[in-house]
Amino acid sequence: MRIPCPYCGERDAHEFAYLGDATLTRPDPAAEDAEARFHDYVYLRDNPAGAHVEWWYHANGCRQWLKVERDTRTHAIAAARAAREADTPAGDAA
Amino acid sequence: MADRSSHDPLAGIAFDRLPPAGAYGAPGEPGVVASTAEPFVALVLARPGKAASVVDRLHRAFSVALADRPHAAIEGNTTVIGTAPGRFLVLSRTDADLFGTLRAILGTDATVTEQSDGYVTFDVTGDRVSDVLAKGALIDLDPVAFHVGDAVTTVIAHIGVTLWRSGEKSWRVLVGRSYEASFTRFLIASAAEYGLRLENKGSEGRG
Amino acid sequence: MSRAQRNRLEAGGLVDRSQVLDFSFDGKRYRGHAGDTLASALLANGVRLVGRSFKYHRPRGIFSAGAEEPSALVELRDGGRREPNTRATVAELYDGLEATSQNRWPSLGLDVLSMNRLVAPFLGAGFYYKTFMWPAKAWEKLYEPFIRRAAGLGRAAEGTDPDHYEKATTFCDVLVIGAGPAGLMAALAAGRTGARVILADEDFLPGGRLNAEVHEIGGQQGAAYAAHVAAELASLPNVRVMTRTTVFGVYDGGTYGALEKVNDHLRVPSPFQPRHRFWRIVARRAVLAAGATERPIVFGGNDRPGVMLAGAVGTYVQRFAVRPGRHVALFANNDAAWRGMLAAQAAGANVEAIVDVRGDVASVLTEAAKAKDIRVFTGARVIATHGKKLRTIDVASAERGHERLYIDTLAVSGGWSPAVHLTCHHGGRPVWNEAVAAFVPGATPPGLSVAGAANGSFALGAILKEGAQQGAEAAEALGFPVPPLDVPHTSEESTALQPFWHVADSKGAAFVDLQNDVTAKDVGIAHREGFRSVEHLKRYTTLGMATDQGRTSNVTGLAIMAELTGASIAETGTTIFRPPYTPVSLGALAGHHRGKDFRPVRLTPTHEWAAKLGAVFVETGPWLRAQYFPRKGEKDWLETVTREVKAVRSSVGLIDVSTFGKIDLQGPDVGTFLDRVYINTFSTLAVGKARYGVMLREDGMVMDDGTTARLAPEHYVMTTTTANAAKVYQHLEFCLQVLWPELDVSLASVSEHWAQIAIAGPVARTVLSRVVDKDVDVSDAALPFMGAIEGTVMGGVKARLFRLSFSGELGYEIAVPARQGAKLAQALMEAGHEYGITPYGTEALGVMRIEKGHVSGNELSGQTTAGDLGLGRMASPKKDYIGRVMAGRAGLIDPDRPSLVGFKPADRTKRLRAGAHFLGLGAPADMAHDEGYMTSVAYSPHLGHWIGLGLLKGGAKRVGDRVRAYDPVRGEEFELEVCAPGFIDPQGERLRG
Numbered sequence A: 001m002r003i004p005c006p007y008c009g010e011r012d013a014h015e016f017a018y019l020g021d022a023t024l025t026r027p028d029p030a031a032e033d034a035e036a037r038f039h040d041y042v043y044l045r046d047n048p049a050g051a052h053v054e055w056w057y058h059a060n061g062c063r064q065w066l067k068v069e070r071d072t073r074t075h076a077i078a079a080a081r082a083a084r085e086a087d088t089p090a091g092d093a094a
Numbered sequence B: 001m002a003d004r005s006s007h008d009p010l011a012g013i014a015f016d017r018l019p020p021a022g023a024y025g026a027p028g029e030p031g032v033v034a035s036t037a038e039p040f041v042a043l044v045l046a047r048p049g050k051a052a053s054v055v056d057r058l059h060r061a062f063s064v065a066l067a068d069r070p071h072a073a074i075e076g077n078t079t080v081i082g083t084a085p086g087r088f089l090v091l092s093r094t095d096a097d098l099f100g101t102l103r104a105i106l107g108t109d110a111t112v113t114e115q116s117d118g119y120v121t122f123d124v125t126g127d128r129v130s131d132v133l134a135k136g137a138l139i140d141l142d143p144v145a146f147h148v149g150d151a152v153t154t155v156i157a158h159i160g161v162t163l164w165r166s167g168e169k170s171w172r173v174l175v176g177r178s179y180e181a182s183f184t185r186f187l188i189a190s191a192a193e194y195g196l197r198l199e200n201k202g203s204e205g206r207g
Numbered sequence C: 001m002s003r004a005q006r007n008r009l010e011a012g013g014l015v016d017r018s019q020v021l022d023f024s025f026d027g028k029r030y031r032g033h034a035g036d037t038l039a040s041a042l043l044a045n046g047v048r049l050v051g052r053s054f055k056y057h058r059p060r061g062i063f064s065a066g067a068e069e070p071s072a073l074v075e076l077r078d079g080g081r082r083e084p085n086t087r088a089t090v091a092e093l094y095d096g097l098e099a100t101s102q103n104r105w106p107s108l109g110l111d112v113l114s115m116n117r118l119v120a121p122f123l124g125a126g127f128y129y130k131t132f133m134w135p136a137k138a139w140e141k142l143y144e145p146f147i148r149r150a151a152g153l154g155r156a157a158e159g160t161d162p163d164h165y166e167k168a169t170t171f172c173d174v175l176v177i178g179a180g181p182a183g184l185m186a187a188l189a190a191g192r193t194g195a196r197v198i199l200a201d202e203d204f205l206p207g208g209r210l211n212a213e214v215h216e217i218g219g220q221q222g223a224a225y226a227a228h229v230a231a232e233l234a235s236l237p238n239v240r241v242m243t244r245t246t247v248f249g250v251y252d253g254g255t256y257g258a259l260e261k262v263n264d265h266l267r268v269p270s271p272f273q274p275r276h277r278f279w280r281i282v283a284r285r286a287v288l289a290a291g292a293t294e295r296p297i298v299f300g301g302n303d304r305p306g307v308m309l310a311g312a313v314g315t316y317v318q319r320f321a322v323r324p325g326r327h328v329a330l331f332a333n334n335d336a337a338w339r340g341m342l343a344a345q346a347a348g349a350n351v352e353a354i355v356d357v358r359g360d361v362a363s364v365l366t367e368a369a370k371a372k373d374i375r376v377f378t379g380a381r382v383i384a385t386h387g388k389k390l391r392t393i394d395v396a397s398a399e400r401g402h403e404r405l406y407i408d409t410l411a412v413s414g415g416w417s418p419a420v421h422l423t424c425h426h427g428g429r430p431v432w433n434e435a436v437a438a439f440v441p442g443a444t445p446p447g448l449s450v451a452g453a454a455n456g457s458f459a460l461g462a463i464l465k466e467g468a469q470q471g472a473e474a475a476e477a478l479g480f481p482v483p484p485l486d487v488p489h490t491s492e493e494s495t496a497l498q499p500f501w502h503v504a505d506s507k508g509a510a511f512v513d514l515q516n517d518v519t520a521k522d523v524g525i526a527h528r529e530g531f532r533s534v535e536h537l538k539r540y541t542t543l544g545m546a547t548d549q550g551r552t553s554n555v556t557g558l559a560i561m562a563e564l565t566g567a568s569i570a571e572t573g574t575t576i577f578r579p580p581y582t583p584v585s586l587g588a589l590a591g592h593h594r595g596k597d598f599r600p601v602r603l604t605p606t607h608e609w610a611a612k613l614g615a616v617f618v619e620t621g622p623w624l625r626a627q628y629f630p631r632k633g634e635k636d637w638l639e640t641v642t643r644e645v646k647a648v649r650s651s652v653g654l655i656d657v658s659t660f661g662k663i664d665l666q667g668p669d670v671g672t673f674l675d676r677v678y679i680n681t682f683s684t685l686a687v688g689k690a691r692y693g694v695m696l697r698e699d700g701m702v703m704d705d706g707t708t709a710r711l712a713p714e715h716y717v718m719t720t721t722t723a724n725a726a727k728v729y730q731h732l733e734f735c736l737q738v739l740w741p742e743l744d745v746s747l748a749s750v751s752e753h754w755a756q757i758a759i760a761g762p763v764a765r766t767v768l769s770r771v772v773d774k775d776v777d778v779s780d781a782a783l784p785f786m787g788a789i790e791g792t793v794m795g796g797v798k799a800r801l802f803r804l805s806f807s808g809e810l811g812y813e814i815a816v817p818a819r820q821g822a823k824l825a826q827a828l829m830e831a832g833h834e835y836g837i838t839p840y841g842t843e844a845l846g847v848m849r850i851e852k853g854h855v856s857g858n859e860l861s862g863q864t865t866a867g868d869l870g871l872g873r874m875a876s877p878k879k880d881y882i883g884r885v886m887a888g889r890a891g892l893i894d895p896d897r898p899s900l901v902g903f904k905p906a907d908r909t910k911r912l913r914a915g916a917h918f919l920g921l922g923a924p925a926d927m928a929h930d931e932g933y934m935t936s937v938a939y940s941p942h943l944g945h946w947i948g949l950g951l952l953k954g955g956a957k958r959v960g961d962r963v964r965a966y967d968p969v970r971g972e973e974f975e976l977e978v979c980a981p982g983f984i985d986p987q988g989e990r991l992r993g
């Protein structure tokens, strides 16, 4: 698999570390139901067949965390953005 | 080592020692010459929003044609390499107080970290360099795709490196100090068919 | 005693008759020529029996002339280079080649185990599943040993492989797979556009069928035309022709796996050359031009040596100038086979008969055959064969009844199966094309198109055109301007064929899969027993599961199943193919990463210094660290380690701790950031001080620990454990880039830049004071416990000084630039000489931390909370941090959770063992009564007996109890006293001294 790093260019997946679902947001630790929310945040994952937005860390490259849109069936990658840029509204269009 | 053929380029070389300077692999004119150096190194990290200013300040101080992208800007004794957005490695052959120099140039625009003892560089030259490095890196090293001045931060034979092309037939690889022996073994194994001459300039390379 | 190559034709072929190569088979010596394969050279010498089959040990010969070979499997070379199951049909002949037959005992000619045929019913379809149903005892004692001896595929290499292997990566615009007519044209069309092209072929000679058949292309002989194109390709700087290179797999993102057999055509590899090279080829586009594989017709006795694919007969005659036998007949269902046989006849083969299942064959063919005195049987079939090696065949036809023909070579052709394998590697399923009676590619991997016979186009003119077109289109899609390419003219050829699979009324075992010995009858059994889907058929009969992946058998097998079920072949469908296309040597996948080069090793700054002192090293992650420093006369490691510990506790010792991860953190928000990643508070840490910190994962478990010091208001330096250095750095980057991008914090790993030496012991300060420069004050007042200052040592060397202790003694860690590390170690040795300063290793360090009750990797198992480790009180209740919420879950704060305590053996002479489980006194030894386990043990020189740390249910409140250590692995069980985890100086007076 090859991942198009926005800084380094297209690189083999060997250079990256995988984390998983990038649509999750760390819950508010002060919320009343924080424990339940953290439980879901830590443990619950969808396992979609198809489009998936996920975190990849370019460990052997620029060391950026990338938000990668990958099709889990074909491994086709539609987009990859750096985490810092991905948080802008344009990035959330993913 | 008895378990390897006499033609095994790594036969008889202790795996936990720095292989000595000399000729390895195929006899005759070596296809690749590698020499190590220990330049002064510092890491520059632009503070948030200051990448452009850092580029500008480095450009003015060292006359390097620098941009915030993965490339190596070389001028005189100074090399600046982009390794991540707003992140630059600065190498100097001469400036023993590179850290202080950079602090003065960059002020509060960037943090500077001393790395002079963290790295060793391999200057690798010859007709077969890209063939040798292709045995480790998963990078398109064909001279038609990897131009002089291009730089990549990647991994070669499981060793993290920053690699740039400093000339038509010369490449430079920056390797963590602790990996020097293992990286040298990679070079010996991979350049064996072309012949390798290994030179060790050590800290002489600094000035 | 080499004999004449009695079956070598006088003229023709693409072998170099000026180069004579000696080789041997089963000890007998023969001669061949450069350009031969082992198979062609054997046939040239009249050797037709080359092996015994897998299950039934039936005599087998050479069946094909390519990678599809199911029968002619031999052992090549010997000792560490021995290579079983080598297909003689692709093994390039070299001078001194030694091959032996396999699966025979005592000899190829007389094989005792061929009686397997008598127990054939017992080894039939599904025998694996049926025999597994038998009593286990019988299986172990009787059946398995028998089956193992009887069914085999040669012997593995003995000893270490003496050769070396490589891997490499290359990139191109267009990868062309296969250098037959379609591939050559595709490479030429793409290459002329200036695109970077790689043309890969498993053969050593480009041309494919052009070298094996007789054609005229643009006024040239086919083989000459292939050579001409190959020469032009070689002259183009943007084209790389890789012969002896098999593309074996298609992976994601246009990545292809290929194996280059760099030196298999030599007896031993050339000096400094690898034997094989594994290529990762990244291609923006690819054209698959892998050709097609001929398939046989199945009939009784179709496995006798002498029965051969028709295309192979043609190949041996045309390319190798070898007559496969003296009296040749053809059994076919298609026109192409006729043409091949007529050409073979013209080249000197003695073709005596053609048997075609079709009643109606084009008269141009029948007339041509008759003109050459070839007997023609139409509407006919071969119903039996005879002879250990083929001697006669029985032919049945409506017209002439039964007739016995005295022939020794039977060429068989049931049509062609496109080599669709690589198109399946992304899940694509081949589809049945009735018009060409073959499975053609279905969905192809992204960027890959198919041309020529691999695509089901069998006529040469169409193949050339399709190749040129696909090559041009691939380059054009990438934006390369495509100049016009004239496809040379070639004569029209008929590809007429009537599907025919199996002579149902033939006599004797009719083999579908020659390599796995699967017969038509086995397919029938599978049908009868309900294993009718193609996937079931494959697994139940093992059809197509041998190393040849059923190249010559899959389609026939499922066609026979389709006949039995009455479904069409399209409805029956086909299994798909996985990588690798042909076997790949494991050595090539490893490259130079074998033995100690399995992965890179990291050397500490003091490695050579320690080696000179005689250190024994241990791998800790990627690092080599000094484990202990034995001295002459010490009888074992324990004596050495005990000495080292005593030296530290009574005087002073030093150890290199450079392997800890070291991360510089700078910026206005570092304090805030650290408060969020550590359970304790760092924003309040004074400049010049260090603090021990614990960080959790978000699930509440401890991730790592270490000390972090504040060197300046906006500058901290963190240490991590050796094992977790990279993981912690990655975690911190995640926190900064993903969770809290608003924080202004810069991270820089400084692990490589700083060497760090720890000195510890009652006189450590005195020793330290002798290496620091004059203006550096290391007095207790200036550098108190947990102090951290910057200064210089050894006359101007920049240093960071930390007063820390892992051992429980007065201790310091001194960081200097890495290249000064060994010099610092030596300076400390000299400074401490009068105190008997002792270098110690990781073993002594471990003993001292256990004596002190400090946790380490064994306790930071990923399943322990801060509370479990007795560190719960460090957690600040005033802030949030990673893992806080989840660490508060009821199950994780249960006071009965196993938590850290110390252990002493009740009988002080007993040796404790890590991994032993705790049981209450008198409790049965079962999981329900398990109370935890021992994590770390050491012999304590201080106490004079073994001590341990462990996680015990109830933890601290059990101090004073007795439990049993139960170690079924070592068969030990004895009583322990539970104690507090600190065995020495629990008040910490030593380290504040």
Ligand SMILES: [Zn+2]
Pocket (backbone or CB within 6 Å): A005, A006, A007, A008, A009, A058, A061, A062, A063, A064
């Ligand atoms: Zn990157």
